[in-house]
Amino acid sequence: MHDIHHPLFTYLLESSTCLAVLYLFFRLLLYKEPLLQTNRFFILTAVLLSLLIPALHIPLAEKVVFASPMFLLQEVTATGTAKTDPFPAEKYALYAYVCIGISLLLRTLWQIGKLLYFSRTSPARKTGAYQLILTDGKLPTFSFFRLLFWDNSQPLSEEQQEQILQHELTHIRQWHSLDILFLEVVKAFFWFHPAVYLFKKGLQQTHEYLADAAVVKEHNRDSYIQLMVAQVVETSTLTLINPFSQLKTTNRIMMLHKLSQAKPSLWKIALSLPLIAVLTLIYSCDTTSEELSPESNTSTSITNYEDVLNKYKQKYPDIWIGSIITEQIPGSSRTVKVVVENVHNASDKLNIEKEIAQAISNSIKSGLEQEPLAPPPPPIPADEKIYRVVEHQPEPTGGFGELMRYLGENIRYPEEARKKGIEGKVFLQFVVNTNGSISDVQVLKGIGNGCDEEAIRVLKAMPSWKPGLQKGEPVNVLMAIPINFKLD
Numbered sequence: 001m002h003d004i005h006h007p008l009f010t011y012l013l014e015s016s017t018c019l020a021v022l023y024l025f026f027r028l029l030l031y032k033e034p035l036l037q038t039n040r041f042f043i044l045t046a047v048l049l050s051l052l053i054p055a056l057h058i059p060l061a062e063k064v065v066f067a068s069p070m071f072l073l074q075e076v077t078a079t080g081t082a083k084t085d086p087f088p089a090e091k092y093a094l095y096a097y098v099c100i101g102i103s104l105l106l107r108t109l110w111q112i113g114k115l116l117y118f119s120r121t122s123p124a125r126k127t128g129a130y131q132l133i134l135t136d137g138k139l140p141t142f143s144f145f146r147l148l149f150w151d152n153s154q155p156l157s158e159e160q161q162e163q164i165l166q167h168e169l170t171h172i173r174q175w176h177s178l179d180i181l182f183l184e185v186v187k188a189f190f191w192f193h194p195a196v197y198l199f200k201k202g203l204q205q206t207h208e209y210l211a212d213a214a215v216v217k218e219h220n221r222d223s224y225i226q227l228m229v230a231q232v233v234e235t236s237t238l239t240l241i242n243p244f245s246q247l248k249t250t251n252r253i254m255m256l257h258k259l260s261q262a263k264p265s266l267w268k269i270a271l272s273l274p275l276i277a278v279l280t281l282i283y284s285c286d287t288t289s290e291e292l293s294p295e296s297n298t299s300t301s302i303t304n305y306e307d308v309l310n311k312y313k314q315k316y317p318d319i320w321i322g323s324i325i326t327e328q329i330p331g332s333s334r335t336v337k338v339v340v341e342n343v344h345n346a347s348d349k350l351n352i353e354k355e356i357a358q359a360i361s362n363s364i365k366s367g368l369e370q371e372p373l374a375p376p377p378p379p380i381p382a383d384e385k386i387y388r389v390v391e392h393q394p395e396p397t398g399g400f401g402e403l404m405r406y407l408g409e410n411i412r413y414p415e416e417a418r419k420k421g422i423e424g425k426v427f428l429q430f431v432v433n434t435n436g437s438i439s440d441v442q443v444l445k446g447i448g449n450g451c452d453e454e455a456i457r458v459l460k461a462m463p464s465w466k467p468g469l470q471k472g473e474p475v476n477v478l479m480a481i482p483i484n485f486k487l488d
Contacts, residue, residue, distance in 0.1 A: 008094065014054035014283045016193050022046035023195040025275060029268040031202065034258050036210045038269060043203045044179060047186055047196070049276060056284040073481040074309065075425075076404060078411040078454075079488055097192075104188040108181075111239065119147050130172050143168040145177045160227050163219050170211040179203055184239065209255045216256060225253050308355045318342040319352070341401055386431055386476045392469035394432035394477050396462070403462070407483070411458050414450025417485060422449045426483045428459060434474040436464035447485065455483045 026046065030039050123134045130148045135141075137153035141164060148168050156164070171177070183200040190196045215224055228249050312319055319342050338357045343349040396403035416422075424447035431440040441459045446452035459481070468477035 008097075009090075011054050012190070015050050016190065016195075018050035018053055018279050018283065019047070019190065019193055019195040019199075021275065021279065022050060022272075023198055025272060026202065027198075029271065032258075033265060033268065034209075034255065035266075035269070036206055036213060040179070040203065040206050040210070042269070042272065043199050043206070044182070047183065047199055049279075051186070053280050054283045056280070058280075058285045073479060074400065074404065075482045075484055076407045076411070077484040077486055078408075078413055079486055100191055101188045104191055105185070108184045108188070108239075115144050115147065115149075119149075129169065141168065143171045143177065145175075146172055148172065154231075159219070159223065163215050163224050163227055166215045166218065167211040170214040171207060174207075174210065176207040176210075179207070205251060208252055212252055212256055213259055216259075221256060225256065228252060308352065308359060312343070312348065312352055315348070316343050341399075384476070386478050387468065387470060388478050390468040390470045390475060390477055394436075394468040394479065395466045397436075397464060397466065406462065407458060410461070411483065412454060413485060413487075414454050417447075417449040417451050418487065420449055421487060422447060422451065423486050424451070424484075426451050426455045426485065427480065428455055428483065429478060429480045430459055432465045432467060432477050432479060434467050434476055436467050438462050438465070444480070451483075451485045458483075 023046070026039075026042060030042060033039065118135075118139065119131070119133045122136075125132045125134075130143070130146045133147060133149050134152045135149050137151055139149050139151065141151045141154075142149050148165075180200070180203070183196065183203060187196050187200065212224070212228075309319060319340060338353045338360070340349060340352050340356070343352060396406075426446050427444040429440075429442050429444055430438055433439055438460060441456050443452045443456065446455075467474035469475065
C-alpha cells in the first residue's frame with residue numbers, strides 16, 4: 001500500500017475535515033432555523049474558512065528553558081529529500097484530481113456562455129435593475145445576476161406575475177447568483193466531497209426562503225403558496241440557476257409558516273465560534289521551538305549568537321566561528337575573544353567578532369550573577385564536576401568549522417522522517433570531558449521519527465575535542481547544539 005504525502009493532498013484532507021465538521025454543525029443546529037440571512041452567511045463563511053484554516057500557519061512558540069547558562073554551538077542543518085514512491089500513485093492521483101477539477105470549471109464556463117448566448121439571441125427588454133429575457137418555454141423562469149429569464153409561455157394572472165417578479169428580483173438584489181458561482185468554483189476543487197454539494201443545496205434552499213419571505217411581505221401568503229404548488233415542474237439541468245418552479249415546495253411552505261410563528265435560536269450561532277476556534281488551533285497553529293532570554297533569577301537561556309551570524313550570512317555565506325576563548329585577568333573583568341573565518345573584509349571581521357564576543361560575555365556575566373549567596377556545598381572532585389561557564393571553552397579538533405563539516409557530512413535524514421515529511425529542530429546537550437571525549441549526550445527537545453536518535457548517534461561519534469580549561473586545568477564542560485532537520 002502506498003502512502004500519499006503530497007502537500008496538496010494534506011491540505012485537501014484538512015480542508016475536507018473542516019467542511020465535514022462545519023456542515024454537520026449546520027445540519028444539526030441551523031438547517032431548520034428561520035435565520036435566513038444568518039444561515040446564508042454561515043454557509044458561505046463555513047466554506048471559506050474551510051479553505052483558509054489549513055492554509056494559515058500561526059506560530060505558537062513552545063519555550064525551551066534551561067536551568068543555567070551553557071555554551072550553544074552554531075546550528076547545523078541536515079537536509080534531505082522527501083521520500084519518493086517507486087510506484088507513482090501520487091502522480092496519477094494528482095493528474096486525476098486536476099483533470100476532474102478542470103473539467104468541472106470548463107463545464108461552469110460553458111454554462112455561463114450558454115446563458116449569455118441565449119440572452120443575446122432571445123427577445124429582451126432592459127430596465128434599470130435587470131434585463132428581462134423572454135424564453136418562450138425553452139427555459140424556466142429564473143435569474144442569473146441581472147439577467148431575468150422569463151418563461152412567457154406560462155398562463156399567469158397579473159398578480160401571479162408580480163409575485164414571481166418580486167421573487168426573482170430578490171435573488172438579483174441580494175446577489176444570490178454570486179453565492180452559487182462561488183460554490184461551483186469550490187466544487188471544482190472539492191468535487192469528491194459530499195459536504196460541498198450539500199452546502200450548495202442548503203444555500204439554494206436558503207435563497208428560496210429569502211425570496212419567498214420577501215414576496216409574502218407584500219402579497220397574500222395563501223395565494224402565493226397556491227402559485228408555488230401550481231408551478232412545480234422538473235428543474236433545469238443547469239447547475240448555476242435556481243428556477244422558481246422546482247421540487248422544494250413542501251419545505252418552502254413549511255418555512256413560510258415558521259417565519260411567522262417560531263423565534264430564531266441565536267444561541268446556536270454562538271456555538272459555532274468555539275468550534276471554529278478548535279479547528280483553527282488544530283490545523284493552523286504550528287508549534288515551534290525557540291531559545292529564551294533570562295526569565296527569572298533561577299533560569300537562563302543558552303547563549304545564542306546565531307542572530308549575529310545570520311545578519312552577515314547573506315554577505316558572507318560561508319562564515320563560521322574558528323575559535324572562542326574566555327580569559328579571567330586578575331583585577332579585571334572576564335574577557336572573550338572570538339575568531340571568525342571566511343570574512344574577507346577586515347572591518348566587517350572585527351565588528352562581527354566584537355558582536356559575538358559581547359553576546360557571549362553578556363551570557364557569562366548573567367550566569368555569574370546568578371551564583372547562590374548561601375554557603376556552597378562540599379566541593380566536587382575536579383574530574384567529576386561539570387562546568388557550564390569556563391575561562392577557556394572546549395574546542396573541536398580542527399576548529400568549529402571542521403566540526404560543522406563533520407556534522408553536515410555525517411548526519412543522515414531518517415527514513416521514517418523523510419517518508420512522513422517531518423521537519424524541525426532537535427536540541428541536544430553533551431559533556432566534553434577532561435580528556436576531550438564526548439559523553440552524556442541527551443535530547444533537550446526533539447521531534448521524534450528517528451531524528452532524535454540520529455542526532456545522538458552523530459554526536460556520540462564525534463572526534464575528540466580539546467577540553468575546556470578553568471584556572472589552567474582541564475575540566476568537564478556542558479555544551480548544547482541545535483540540529484535542524486529540513487527537507488528540500
